[in-house]
Amino acid sequence: MANGTLFPVTVVGSWTRPQWLVQALRRRQAGEISLEEFSRIADDAVLAAIKYQEDAGVDIVADGEMRRDNFYSFVVEKLSGMRLMKLSELLDYIKDRAGFEEILRALDVPAFAIKSPIATEKIRGGEEGIALDEATFLKAHTGRQTKVPIPGPYLLTRSSWFEGLSDRAYPTREDLAKDVVQLLRKEIEGLIRLGIDFIQLDEPSISQVVYGDEAEQTFMCAALGSRADPTTELEFAVRLVNETVAGFSGVRFGVHVCRGNWSRKEDVLLSGNYGPLLPWLMRMNVHQLVLEMATPRAGEVEVFKEYRNEKELGLGVVNPRTDEIERPEQIVARVKEVLQHFDPSKIFLNPDCGFGTFAERCVNTPEIAYRKLQAVSAAAALLRREYA
Amino acid sequence: MAEEKELNGLRVDKITAILDSMRDDPATLKAVTGPxxxxxxxxxxxxxxxxxxxxxxxxxxxxxxxxxxxxxSAHEQLLSAIGSCLTVGYVLNATKRGIKIHDLEIALEGNFDNILKWAGHSPSGNPGYPSVKAKCFVRADADEKTLRELWQAAIDGSPVTQTVARPTQIVTEFEKI
CATH class of the missing domain: 2.20.25 (N-terminal domain of TfIIb)
Known part of the structure; x- marks a missing residue:
């Protein structure tokens, strides 16, 4: 529950980008404009994203990730030692090229379109942190509660460590993980100081461990780096998340795990219920799991039966990738299914994922995203009346 | 001395001179033609x-x-040869028109018609690719119409693509040593 309100409405993070912002981002990436110039342009986009959310009735707002090219690779701008590399540049270092080729063909995307931050030297953050500038601007422009999504420690470690490129600075992935955790802890300190209410660690690549294919090196949204067997990976992820959040108070922590948000073709996204992941997710010392539950891909809610009320659930109730606007009654019905396993105070409502996980591949228009959030707010109002 | 203009990793004046020379100088044309x-x-x-x-x-x-x-394998390298030749053609045509390419990638694939012929299990049929798919992905400083024109020019002008796409006589000889 946020400030005593049942069924708080929030977002997963990203908002759909206007074309002028994408153009500015490209110019920034090409070095044609400075970070300061880009930030001034992005300020307008953030203000619009906040306004859309507030008007739609969102209780806990985010800045729309408008300054980011995607949910994790933006860290390259903020950290030294990281290089944003295209998959086409990484092909020489990938062991299972044939497996990668199959994924590229299934997605029908060129290797140059997928980018990942790669640790090529010791990573170091500056005073401005990873998202402290975003958080400062957000706090200054909304009176609502605030959420800041940041890349989780497992995601950052897994996607950034690449054999042949990272091992000079970090002989093992474990070595990189130590620095990543310290960096994120510093970031969290800063976000708490700014008064951010909700810090969301994005960890989508966790689900790839369980639901993806068996290629040694794979990507689902972000996971470019190598991985070990699923149990080792999940244990690693739990440990890193717990080390990252240990000892902090005064803020709500969530972990967001989705199964893909790059395409409107549901069949190319990972699917399966959260059952196989829950034993590990429940061991993460966070308040909330932010999960996609709006599509049949997410599977049945019975998987939560044995974890009743163990955590809050950030329940995905609208699909960010469709034109159809979910009806509030439809959302209410889904929430009621979940309420078999959770008290009302444990449920937050949000879309399954962001509306613009990748700046150049947003999955919806602002108009539709806005109407979907309105539907979520309307559903929350109906639920509050019933469960107050 | 004026600085040489570079575009897409090519020296524009130099490549233009070579293309002109192919047209104007029979010796250059002969050298480029083969064998x-x-x-x-x-x-x-x-x-x-x-x-x-x-x-x-x-x-x-x-x-x-x-x-x-x-x-x-040779049949994979044939696909790669087509893709590489199309890449060269695309870059050439873009450079001639002053268009900067940021990224260019061509994905090719083909299925054999009747590989049992190769295996010796089938007396007839085509063991080769009856068709080859080649998809071009490009990010460049021009509108889509222009970039599609470049792609078509690359296809039409590609020696390897046209060798494969047209009936080509393979003149074979044999000698036992």
Whole structure:
């Protein structure tokens, strides 16, 4: 529950980008404009994203990730030692090229379109942190509660460590993980100081461990780096998340795990219920799991039966990738299914994922995203009346 | 001295001069026309090496054929040859028109029509690719119409693509030593 309100409405993070912002981002990436110039342009986009959310009735707002090219690779701008590399540049270092080729063909995307931050030297953050500038601007422009999504420690470690490129600075992935955790802890300190209410660690690549294919090196949204067997990976992820959040108070922590948000073709996204992941997710010392539950891909809610009320659930109730606007009654019905396993105070409502996980591949228009959030707010109002 | 203008990794004046020379100088045209040569030497198993001027390319077959899969197979290299030739053509045409390319990637694939012919289980049919798919992905400083025109020009002007796409006579000879 946020400030005593049942069924708080929030977002997963990203908002759909206007074309002028994408153009500015490209110019920034090409070095044609400075970070300061880009930030001034992005300020307008953030203000619009906040306004859309507030008007739609969102209780806990985010800045729309408008300054980011995607949910994790933006860290390259903020950290030294990281290089944003295209998959086409990484092909020489990938062991299972044939497996990668199959994924590229299934997605029908060129290797140059997928980018990942790669640790090529010791990573170091500056005073401005990873998202402290975003958080400062957000706090200054909304009176609502605030959420800041940041890349989780497992995601950052897994996607950034690449054999042949990272091992000079970090002989093992474990070595990189130590620095990543310290960096994120510093970031969290800063976000708490700014008064951010909700810090969301994005960890989508966790689900790839369980639901993806068996290629040694794979990507689902972000996971470019190598991985070990699923149990080792999940244990690693739990440990890193717990080390990252240990000892902090005064803020709500969530972990967001989705199964893909790059395409409107549901069949190319990972699917399966959260059952196989829950034993590990429940061991993460966070308040909330932010999960996609709006599509049949997410599977049945019975998987939560044995974890009743163990955590809050950030329940995905609208699909960010469709034109159809979910009806509030439809959302209410889904929430009621979940309420078999959770008290009302444990449920937050949000879309399954962001509306613009990748700046150049947003999955919806602002108009539709806005109407979907309105539907979520309307559903929350109906639920509050019933469960107050 | 004026600085040489570079675009897409090519020296624009130099490439323009070469293209003009192909048109104006019979000796240049003759040199570019050929003959182009390759010598392929068996290395044991399904392995072979192709020697072309100062270059060597290894070839092998996949493990499924009880080969060592130490290199790409000839039929895969044919796809790559088509893709590489289309790449060269695309870059040439873009550069001629002053268009900067940021990224260019071509994904090719083909299915054999009747590989049983190769295996000796079928007396007739085409063991080769009846068609080859080539998809171009490009990010460049021009509108889509222009970029599609470049793609078409690359296809029409590609020596390798046109060799494969047209009926080409392979003149074979044989000698026992």
């Amino acid at each position: 182009w040569k390759s010598r392929v030497v068996w290395q044991g198993g399904f392995k072979a090496k192709a020697y072309m001027r100062k270059h060597v390319v290894q070839m092998d077959e996949p493990e499924g054929l009880d080969a060592s899969d130490s290199a790409a």
